[in-house]
Amino acid sequence: MDEAYSEVIDAGTGTSNPMCKCGRRARILTAFTLRNFGKRFYTCGNYVNQDNRGCDYFKWIDMDICQHGKRVVSKLFDMHENLKNERAQIGTTILNEILNCKLEVAEYKVKMEVVSLNFEMQLQMQKNKFNSKEMKYRFALACLLILLVVIMFYPVSNANSSRLRLH
Known part of the structure; x- marks a missing residue:
């Protein structure tokens, strides 16, 4: 200056x-x-x-x-410049910290999305297992009912006995 x-x-x-x-x-x-x-x-x-x-x-x-005033002004200018530089460095540091925080938040968000997707995938797998077992149990129950009906209403091969005998 x-x-x-x-x-x-x-x-x-x-x-x-x-x-x-x-x-x-x-x-x-x-x-x-x-x-x-x-x-x-x-x-x-x-x-x-x-x-x-x-x-x-x-x-x-x-x-x-006067000369003394010029020396004082010179020191004040130096102090002012130092403060401006320090302020700029602090501003840069703050901006870097803000960017780091934003980056960390973005990384955390991505991790949470991955965890959420993994959870949804595991939940869907569990639903599929449940539905598969449910279908097997329903099929087994249907087969059992058919077998029971057959046993109840189909006569046994013994000519003298029948399950549906009316006496």
């Missing part, structure tokens, strides 16, 4: 502000550079950003700060 304006504060235009080369009232901005931190200046009313400075009208309002 040498001479570039990292940020400017616009105090607007006033009727007492000088006229720029464009014939408009100059705006008051505040510099936030290491060398001129906090100093106010007049600039063209058409000033948009560092690359588009209107008619290039420029005049300092405030005087230079």
